[in-house]
Amino acid sequence: MLLGYLFDSCKKIKEHFLIDILYLKSMNIDEFVERSLGTWRSQRSAHHLAFHHFEEVTSQIEIRSLENTDARVIELCKTNQVDPHLVSSPFYMTWLGESDWDEDEVLSGSTVLVPVPDIENPTKGRLLREQGYAETIPAIGYYQLVEDGSFILNTQYDRATAEEKIWFATPNLRLRVSLIKTADGKGVTTASFSSEIRSLDLEN
Numbered sequence: 001m002l003l004g005y006l007f008d009s010c011k012k013i014k015e016h017f018l019i020d021i022l023y024l025k026s027m028n029i030d031e032f033v034e035r036s037l038g039t040w041r042s043q044r045s046a047h048h049l050a051f052h053h054f055e056e057v058t059s060q061i062e063i064r065s066l067e068n069t070d071a072r073v074i075e076l077c078k079t080n081q082v083d084p085h086l087v088s089s090p091f092y093m094t095w096l097g098e099s100d101w102d103e104d105e106v107l108s109g110s111t112v113l114v115p116v117p118d119i120e121n122p123t124k125g126r127l128l129r130e131q132g133y134a135e136t137i138p139a140i141g142y143y144q145l146v147e148d149g150s151f152i153l154n155t156q157y158d159r160a161t162a163e164e165k166i167w168f169a170t171p172n173l174r175l176r177v178s179l180i181k182t183a184d185g186k187g188v189t190t191a192s193f194s195s196e197i198r199s200l201d202l203e204n
Contacts, residue, residue: 029115033089039199046192059097066090072112090114172198
């Protein structure tokens with residue numbers, strides 16, 4: 001699988017960072033979201049296979065926690081017919097960036113994300129999204145947290161499918177590989193790799 005190939009090729013990056021192997025361990029969705037909170041500076045390299053084009057995107061991402069009782073969380077649960085009492089660690093994400101493909105275009109947006117863990121297996125579940133990754137429409141993804149602490153997300157859209165894998169190299173460095181596939185899952189339209197560095201308040 002191409003996603004696995006991308007992940008394996010990115011392992012070389014880990015050799016350039018002093019990674020605490022003990023940090024790469026299994027976690028639940030609450031721990032994953034907790035570690036993801038904050039402001040991140042992202043550098044994404046993407047290959048758009050359909051256009052034979054290579055793109056570099058730099059952006060700032062902010063991830064903030066939400067209460068289970070937040071009106072936006074309740075509304076998203078209602079839309080997807082999910083009991084709000086089943087959700088865990090909902091969060092809100094915003095992003096602002098620019099691309100070298102179109103220097104005049106500003107890439108910005110926001111979305112509410114609501115994890116719904118599987119009752120029988122807390123390492124798996126659904127992720128309700130107010131706005132999707134491959135298409136700017138509401139979406140439901142299916143996630144799994146594997147033994148090395150990686151978060152794997154698969155989302156089916158109307159015209160595409162998305163596969164994402166996110167893991168922490170260190171507490172302040174997240175890595176991500178993504179594939180955008182055709183709706184039938186047989187063709188790949190975009191493959192990307194992102195490194196995300198936490199913005200730290202050095203004054204405190």
